[in-house]
Amino acid sequence: MHRYPEGLLEFVKDNYLIMDNRALAEAVGFIFHYPMTAKAMNSLKKNHHLSGGPRVKVYTQAWPKEVCDFIKAHYKGNGHQKMANMVNSNFGTSYSRDQIKGFYARNKLDSGLRGDLEKGRGWNKGKKMSPEQYEKCKGTMFQRGSRPHNAVPVGTEVIRDDGYHQTKIAEPNVWMLTHILIWQQANGDVPEGCLVSFKDGNPDHISIDNLFLETRQEHLEMNRRGYRSEFPEITEAGLNVAKLRIAARHISDKRKKKEAQPMAKRTTEKPIKLNREKYKEVRKMDHATLEDYLNEIYFRGSRDAQAAAGFDADKALEAISQIKGIGPGKLKEIERVLKGAANGNETQ
Structure with missing residues (x-):
């Protein structure tokens, strides 16, 4: 069995959380005259189940120490492209904007730049256009009170991508599904928790005779049981069956709940307790x-x-x-x- 100098393991256990493997190896060599490498120190920690502690910063030929230190000293207020130019100018390298961006991300460096303009900081704020520029832009300038070319009047009806019709009911851009609008004109507002549906399932057939009101629970029951049809009479019959099934389910649930209660809780009389x-x-x-x-x-x-x-x-x-x-x-x-x-x- 390999034996370490007396006190070496205790020293490692006391300091491995605050020193990386390289620093620990150097300290062990200096104090205990026991030469070790960072790799050997890592093996010692694994063999004795010592996990954690700071990691050794490894510099590579692509990212030497002087470049890394320079970026960490100057990243505040400097964006990726500007930092790439600064590094390339000082060290004669050829880093790209994306490489600097990756370095910032890996090392959690925040330049503080957000890329948006603060209020009142527009580059052309307070500047007037020259006559030549004004003549070029005059034809496409937005005038107060003007309407966009695709604006439509109130009452316009269009078909949405899902096949339903909608009608513009107010300016500037207030729309409502046409079949709901027709229902409200004939019957008033749609009650909360209810839906207006088509008896024949055809969203192009918008007629008050082809519309019916259903609750969300009835809507779910009809979809689940396949009670809808292209024939309005079958759909109406399916709605009645859905209502009966829902009512029967409520009665059954109420009976089961009552049967699950203790006998004493079903009466108004208090149970007799023999204390x-x-x-x-x-x-x-x-x-x-x-x-x-x-x-x-x-x-x-x-x-x-x-x-x-x-x-x-x-x-x-x-x-x-x-x-x-x-x-x-x-x-x-x-x-x-x-x-x-x-x-x-x-x-x-």
Whole structure:
């Protein structure tokens, strides 16, 4: 096993985050008289799982140290082309604008130049054109109140790239889809969350008889189920089916939500909790009081069960009457009990 001089590893562990490999190697050679290269120091750090620290700046023949230092000292306020000219003039090189731009980006150098003109800094601000220049530009000058050559009057209808028609409704450039405009003229504003669609699916057939209103949910249902058609009657039928499916889904979701709730949450009555105080109270009850309390619990549970299952006392009585061995007298007694339970009355 390779052994390093005593204290060398501890020195590296204490300083590797603030010194690069080259500096560490030189320090180790000076302090411990143990010659190392930057590459050997990098291997030592990897073998002992020491990661991080500053990287060694490697200069190349294309970017020597003096050029790099010069650019870093003068990049503020100098753009890429100007810096390329400065470097080439001082060092006799032939750097291009793109090479300097790449150097700026790699080294995160911001010249501070934004390339836009600040307000009031136009190159020709305050200068008047010569008569010759004015004569050349006069024919294409924009005059106050003039309209562009492609301006159209209010009421103009055009076809968009997606095939829908739109109409200009106001100046300078306010447009609205033509079929929505027709609908609003006949029925008023389109309600929020609704869409105006074509019964036959043809955006060129703009007629109030060919338009219908649908909610976004109905629009999604019709697209998903393929309920639209080139025949208006089929589309209208599809809209009705979509409305029925949405309504049925709402009812089903409401029923599932109700069934998922605990039984006690479906009634207005508070659930009975047997805590320590209630337990002590029950222990002190006499026979009659305890019987009334138990009957109350029974009938409350019976009402909850009937409400949840849709209990029908008449149907239950009819089913019981089919049982052999139950005569008219016993059936009358059962009927009294069932009717009393269905009405929430206690029977003795």
